[in-house]
Amino acid sequence: MLRIENLRKNYKSFSLDCTMEVRPGCVTGLIGQNGAGKSTTFKAALGLIRPDGGNIRIMGRDIGEFGVGDRQKLGVVLSDSGFSGYLTVADTVPILSNLYKDFDKPFFLEQIKKGGLPENKKIKEFSTGMKAKLKVITAISHNAGLLILDEPTAGLDVVARDELLDLLREFMEKDENRAILISSHISGDLESLCDDVYMIHEGKIILHEDTDVLLSDYAVLKMDERQYDMLDKQYILRSRKESFGYSCLTNQRQYYQDNYPKLAVIKGTIDEVITMMIRGAVL
Numbered sequence: 001m002l003r004i005e006n007l008r009k010n011y012k013s014f015s016l017d018c019t020m021e022v023r024p025g026c027v028t029g030l031i032g033q034n035g036a037g038k039s040t041t042f043k044a045a046l047g048l049i050r051p052d053g054g055n056i057r058i059m060g061r062d063i064g065e066f067g068v069g070d071r072q073k074l075g076v077v078l079s080d081s082g083f084s085g086y087l088t089v090a091d092t093v094p095i096l097s098n099l100y101k102d103f104d105k106p107f108f109l110e111q112i113k114k115g116g117l118p119e120n121k122k123i124k125e126f127s128t129g130m131k132a133k134l135k136v137i138t139a140i141s142h143n144a145g146l147l148i149l150d151e152p153t154a155g156l157d158v159v160a161r162d163e164l165l166d167l168l169r170e171f172m173e174k175d176e177n178r179a180i181l182i183s184s185h186i187s188g189d190l191e192s193l194c195d196d197v198y199m200i201h202e203g204k205i206i207l208h209e210d211t212d213v214l215l216s217d218y219a220v221l222k223m224d225e226r227q228y229d230m231l232d233k234q235y236i237l238r239s240r241k242e243s244f245g246y247s248c249l250t251n252q253r254q255y256y257q258d259n260y261p262k263l264a265v266i267k268g269t270i271d272e273v274i275t276m277m278i279r280g281a282v283l
Contacts, residue, residue: 027182029193047063154186206278
């Protein structure tokens with residue numbers, strides 16, 4: 001569905017070097033700190049910035065060959081894009097009808113109503129959550145095959161985030177060949193939605209894993225210095241010196257539970273894995 005190979009983009013104080021893939025039928029997450037390269041990756045994938053090297057293919061076609069008709073198949077949410085604040089939702093309907101030949105007006109208006117969005121209120125008067133809902137509803141209302149969503153839940157409260165994630169789940173359930181690439185710095189969103197997750201740090205992918213594996217097999221081990229010295233470190237991905245001794249990240253939780261019953265083995269979350277991958281040392 002989307003394949004990015006050796007994508008490079010160089011700025012004065014930042015360099016991107018990224019390889020990743022979004023498979024049909026999958027929701028793929030891209031997670032990282034602010035400034036890690038998520039938005040740059042998305043804009044390059046959409047042809048909004050010119051990369052310095054690499055290949056990008058969407059739905060089997062090179063991004064350079066992507067025409068207006070091809071872009072009809074994409075649903076996009078970017079943090080710095082949206083409708084003019086002086087428009088109302090009602091004003092956007094004829095615009096979207098002209099932009100997208102497969103725009104589903106009844107579905108769009110139904111989702112607007114379900115989302116509690118007023119049709120005749122200027123968008124500039126919407127709350128952050130209402131604007132985010134409008135962006136996502138727009139992206140899913142023209143039969144797109146691939147959604148590319150950059151921080152669609154940023155700034156939202158828990159309830160608003162959950163409502164948006166439900167919209168995305170419903171989008172995927174309607175067609176097994178659809179796919180989503182979504183970025184977020186809110187790990188809980190990705191844990192509940194994504195099939196696999198890429199972690200990006202300082203412009204480079206530092207980890208790619210299926211979400212189920214990440215949540216079941218990864219763990220943080222806590223130990224004193226004596227236990228650390230005696231530890232079999234073949235499955236340790238990162239280690240970090242602590243006041244009590246060491247924290248270690250592993251992707252073989254069961255091995256250490258079985259062989260080191262006195263260790264504190266804490267089941268990994270995406271936040272913990274990110275922290276250890278970024279702040280821990282490679283052995």
